[in-house]
Amino acid sequence: MGKLYYHRGDGVQRRAQRTARALVWCPSAFLHSYFHPSLAVVENTVNMLWVTSPLTFFAIALAVSVAASDADTHPYVAPGPGDVRSPCPGLNSLANHGFLPHNGKAISVPLFVSALKDGLNVGADFAISVGSLAQNANPTLLQMTVDLDQLDEHNFPIEHDASLSRMDAYFGDDHSFNQAAFNQVLAYFDGSDTATIPAASLARYHRVQACETNNPTCIYGARQLVLSYGETALYLSTMGNPTTGDAPVSYIKSLFENETLPYHLGWTKPTEETNLVTLGAMITQLALANPEILPEGLTLGEGTLNDVYNLKDPITGKLINSTCALLSLC
Numbered sequence: 001m002g003k004l005y006y007h008r009g010d011g012v013q014r015r016a017q018r019t020a021r022a023l024v025w026c027p028s029a030f031l032h033s034y035f036h037p038s039l040a041v042v043e044n045t046v047n048m049l050w051v052t053s054p055l056t057f058f059a060i061a062l063a064v065s066v067a068a069s070d071a072d073t074h075p076y077v078a079p080g081p082g083d084v085r086s087p088c089p090g091l092n093s094l095a096n097h098g099f100l101p102h103n104g105k106a107i108s109v110p111l112f113v114s115a116l117k118d119g120l121n122v123g124a125d126f127a128i129s130v131g132s133l134a135q136n137a138n139p140t141l142l143q144m145t146v147d148l149d150q151l152d153e154h155n156f157p158i159e160h161d162a163s164l165s166r167m168d169a170y171f172g173d174d175h176s177f178n179q180a181a182f183n184q185v186l187a188y189f190d191g192s193d194t195a196t197i198p199a200a201s202l203a204r205y206h207r208v209q210a211c212e213t214n215n216p217t218c219i220y221g222a223r224q225l226v227l228s229y230g231e232t233a234l235y236l237s238t239m240g241n242p243t244t245g246d247a248p249v250s251y252i253k254s255l256f257e258n259e260t261l262p263y264h265l266g267w268t269k270p271t272e273e274t275n276l277v278t279l280g281a282m283i284t285q286l287a288l289a290n291p292e293i294l295p296e297g298l299t300l301g302e303g304t305l306n307d308v309y310n311l312k313d314p315i316t317g318k319l320i321n322s323t324c325a326l327l328s329l330c
């Protein structure tokens, strides 16, 4: 096949083609092969591969660019003056890496959908439900977008007590990362490189108990319970594996403490999508791994998550009433 190539055209054409090709591959290789005859063997091999299997070259080039692209095209850039962030480490990291607008403002549902998929391989079903729910945090409802800092509104539509890495609103700041709170979670992974469903489940439950013990206004009903389980499932799935839940502790620390997607530690977004089905299955496993007694009538799983994200009562499945919403109690 290599010969076929050399039969095409005369010497001048051949030289021009070889020169162009060498320049495309690597300018220094071109110089070497031009002046160093011993590299002719290498060049012949390249020629042969080029002619026999151009598709292989495209496939390799594509694979290399896909593997490198997210880290290269979306580097971490710290938020600057005027940029806003939320009580969610996932959204903040996506904004810091430019999957969401870096200023954190005017985020529509389609923007959530593409950012969650591109940055973390989280599916459109989750992004549409939770992205739409988030729009309720914008005081100007008809705008159909939300700014990240609006998401810290206490107890409606999402922010709640017993967070893993934020203080309860009663103590002041329910928005910013809080190392002391997060250290209580990390203590459950002590001595291990990998966070697991059982350890993460106990860590989450500890934060619930801390809320109930220390916060006289602690609100932790069925809705908050489901949101909270969903958040633990989210970090285990996106930093690790959406089925097993195993996730390197160093990746989790990067997400929470630095709001950085841990490309620098070797992380790439999981190949398996995180969606309502995988999250529903994981919250069921999380609930089985701690001693918490679920409120009567509450079953966990995909349907319950869907209800909570669609502003329905997770026990009755009915739309949450406006009084409860207005009082920020649901």
Ligand code: HEM
Binding pocket: 086, 087, 088, 089, 090, 091, 112, 116, 120, 122, 127, 130, 131, 134, 151, 152, 158, 159, 160, 161, 162, 163, 164, 165, 166, 231, 232, 234, 235, 238
């Ligand atoms: C449209 C998508 C999303 C919205 C609107 C959203 C919003 C929120 C909000 C308001 C909170 C605060 C809840 C609290 O009080 O603890 C939160 C927490 C959290 N979110 Fe997100 N989130 C989204 C997607 C994600 C994704 C893709 C991840 C994946 C890593 C994620 C991970 C988390 C985690 C781990 C927490 C718990 C933080 C803590 O308890 O300290 N979120 N999210």
Ligand SMILES: [Mg+2]
Binding pocket: 087, 159, 160, 161, 162, 163, 166, 167, 168, 174
């Ligand atoms: Mg909170």
